Amino acid sequence: MAEDSRILAGKRTTIYDIARLAETSASAVSSVLNGSWQKRRISKRLAAKITEIAEREGYSANAQASLLRRARSNIVGMIVPKYDNRYFGSIAEQFEAISRARGLFPVVTCTQREPALEVEAAKELISFQAECLIATGATDPDHLTALCEAAGVLSINLDLPGNAAVSVISDNYGGARELTALILDRCREIGYEGALHFVGGRPSDHNTAVRLRGFLDVHHARGIAVPEDHVLVPGYSADRAEQAMKSLSPRDAMGIFVNSTISLEGVVRWSQGLNDAARQRLRYGCFDYDPFAALLPSNVGMVQQNISKMLETAFDIMDTRRHPSEPILVPCVLRPC
Amino acid sequence: MAEDSRILAGKRTTIYDIARLAETSASAVSSVLNGSWQKRRISKRLAAKITEIAEREGYSANAQASLLRRARSNIVGMIVPKYDNRYFGSIAEQFEAISRARGLFPVVTCTQREPALEVEAAKELISFQAECLIATGATDPDHLTALCEAAGVLSINLDLPGNAAVSVISDNYGGARELTALILDRCREIGYEGALHFVGGRPSDHNTAVRLRGFLDVHHARGIAVPEDHVLVPGYSADRAEQAMKSLSPRDAMGIFVNSTISLEGVVRWSQGLNDAARQRLRYGCFDYDPFAALLPSNVGMVQQNISKMLETAFDIMDTRRHPSEPILVPCVLRPC
DNA sequence: CAAGTTTGCTCAATCGATGGTGCAAAGTTG
DNA sequence: CAACTTTGCACCATCGATTGAGCAAACTTG
The missing domain is CATH 1.10.260.40 (lambda repressor-like DNA-binding domains)
Known part of the structure; x- marks a missing residue:
């Protein structure tokens, strides 16, 4: 032998x-x-x-x-913030599948939304001779692009845009408008006509900012003023979302635009502490989809991002090396519950 | 410049x-x-x-x-079936974190429960000189171990055991017993004293078999006979679980042991089609944890596997090259809802 | 200051696979 | 059968980083 x-x-x-x-x-x-x-x-x-x-x-x-010895490595790298939700999980899965189908070797690594980890991972992938780095939801995409550029590695931003490289992102504004309108409609059905709350994400985050704009614009169009304290952006964290909700004074009825499923976890934990009456008069919707969350009684709808389309677009950019300076927007799908 | x-x-x-x-x-x-x-x-x-x-x-x-040029590569590989649930997502995240903390370079790849993909991925990782391959939930772990052995790569089975390499798995039997007992108790509270249904997983799967044994043993101990058609193991798939449920004749009350969150998705979809009365008299529990699923009204409890402990054990084996022939069992935690 | 030691650096072989180049042997053509 | 083509293979430089070995210059010691 x-x-x-x-x-x-x-x-x-x-x-x-x-x-x-x-x-x-x-x-x-x-x-x-x-x-x-x-x-x-x-x-x-x-x-x-x-x-x-x-x-x-x-x-x-x-x-x-x-x-x-070879000229090309066929390695394609991706960084992803977390695997704890369907959105990023599915992005990683599909990225791997498409890469394999093209004879490429995918290396995905999750960086916990930590800038330092993102940089470390990017450097490692570059060192591994990755031909392309897809930075998903990166906190500082332009920094990563700079690293890639110095090494002649193509970089593409996914989910969150950057200024230095091509970006493929969801139509956050459109999705947020649709979701806001839906929640407002559902609130009216239970007799609540006031402003919704916006919960989750962080102020410095592009997606949070754009979604918030859609949220505010729909309120404005309907002639509803949004008090400042209705906007709670304590980061992408279940605990902090829960704390933020707990810090609010109790209300008779309310509607919430929840930004991300991880924030929804916090909101839902908070809502468990409410009495039945309050829970009856609670409605929320969430930007991002989760099959179990979709079944929660107060949930009126979830926005699902079109992952296949986003990745298809990203790989198309890899092929053609097209370099549009404006982010490419991919429409979302609102899934009412 | x-x-x-x-x-x-x-x-x-x-x-x-x-x-x-x-x-x-x-x-x-x-x-x-x-x-x-x-x-x-x-x-x-x-x-x-x-x-x-x-x-x-x-x-x-x-x-x-x-x-x-170097002797050691510091690359550690892991294959994982899916990223669409908290269990595997968390395994991947924690594996990466621990690896990095040890100065190792983690490469995780998801293989969609497809044996051919598992083999392909394992070969690639071996070719990349990975020092160790952790096969998580592999359909044919012994095949992967054989490949590793031929190349002098340490292989460790996680979640699902194999015969050819060390295995670190949950105490599926103990967890299943606890969960079964909990669901039976909750069913009694609504006046249902019959046998539960077991839904999800596949007959050839070790974990399914062991959990089913725990399920049956508890019934037996309570003197409850389990009809054969109460056991539905159509694979790990939401669609197939939903179909399996739909194929059952309607019942006045029922309790379900759901094997895996992906199967729970199917069960929950099916339960959406029930009328209110039937849903009032439905109870289920699930092996594996999901924070949103935990909040569903009919859910009485979820078993959470101790991922940290499992990975800690796996890395300990990497260090010591200990090679116990019996699988190492890590206790689960039952989280009543 | 001769002999020995330390400092600071360079040379060149090496890891394993690749692919251009070269060169016999076999086969073809007139 | 001489000249030419094709077939079938081996030789070796190369990719970029690592590391043992070697060597001059500077420094120390008696």
Whole structure:
């Protein structure tokens, strides 16, 4: 079976080992195992022999050596803030699937919304010779783009836009308007005609800002004034959303625009503490979709972002190296509950 | 700034480029940039000069070249079935965090519960010289272990056990017993004393089998017979769980042990179609935790697996290369709703 | 100041796969 | 059968970083 000396040395089988066993050269082995043997005029007989021996020995090419020599790496990198929600989870899954279908090697890493981690991960991916880095929901996308540019790596912003690279994002404004209108309508049905609350996200965040604008514009169009203290943006965090809600004085009825499912977790935990009457007169909707949250009684609707379309667009940019300076907006789908 | 010739050639800066700019040797540059310069007696002066130039040029080491030369890769691989639930999402997140904290480079890839994809991903990770492969919820863990063994890569099974490598899994039996008991108790409160249904997972799956055994044992201990058609194991799929539920004849009251959150999605969709009376007399619990699902009215409790403990154990095995032949069981936590 | 030590650096082999180039041997053509 | 083409393969430089070995210059010691 596999050579004992190699096993004992703890080293892996190389093309040189296979060459020795097949009584041929390393270059023949290499070309046979990477599929370029026809072009290099290796006989079918030798190819079969090498293939068989390689299989028997459990040969596995050293990707480092191969990549070092080759011009392209076929590695595509992605950073993602979290895996704790459907949105980013699905982005990661689909990114991997599309990459594989194209013969690329996807490396996804989650960076916990921490700027330092994002930078570290980006540097690592660049060092790994990734050909492209998709920065999803990055806190400082332009910094990452700068790193990529210095290394000649294509960078694409997803979910959150940057100024230095192409950005593919949802139509946050449109989605927010639709959701706001829906929640207002549903509130009217229970006799509440006041301003909604906006909960979740952070002020410095582009998506939060745009969604908030949509939220305010719809109120304005309906002639409803939004008091300042109706806007609570304590970050993307269940705990902080819950605290923010608890800090409000109790109200008879209320409607909430929840920005992100992670914030919804906090809102929902807070609502568990309400008495039945208050809960009966509570309505909310959420930007981002979750199948279980969609079934909660007070939930009137969720905005689902079009992930397939966003990724399709991103890969299209990889192919064509198109570089529009304006973010590409992908419409969302409002799913009433 | 950065050398124009390099830019034009589309190639990245190497230690040789830096060496030329700093009027020194590549080996000096290498040792300075990888931190081994003190050991190699490079002067602080030269080190500072090299560091400055490297920074100015935006140098990024070619990890492939570095790894080729080095003995250890520090790469640790993990395959995960899906990112669409909290359980696997959290496993991936925590695996990455722990790896980074240990100076390792984590590469996680999701394989959609497809055996062919699992094998492909494992081969790729081995080819990248991963030092260890953690196979999470793999459909054929022993096959992956065989691949790893041939390449001298440590393999560890997580979530689902295998025979060929160490396995770290939850105490599925204990968790299932507790959950079953809880659902039965809650059903009694609404006057239903019959057998529960078991929904989700697949017959060939170890975890499904063990959980089902716990489920049956508790029924048996209480003297409740479980009809064969109460066990529905159509796979880990929301659609198939929903179909399975729809195929049942309507009942006055019922209790369900739902195996996995993805199956719960199907069950919950099905329950939306019930009339109010039937829904009033429906109780279920789920093996695996989801914060939103925990708030659904008919949900009586969810089993949360102890991910931190499982990963801690896995990394402990990486360190010590301990190789117990029996799976290591990690207790779960039942979270009543 | 001669002998020995330390400091500070460079040289060159190496990791494993790739692919351009070269060169026999076999096959073809006139 | 000489000249030419095709087939089938091996040789070796190369990718970029690492590291053992070696060596001059500076410094120390008696």
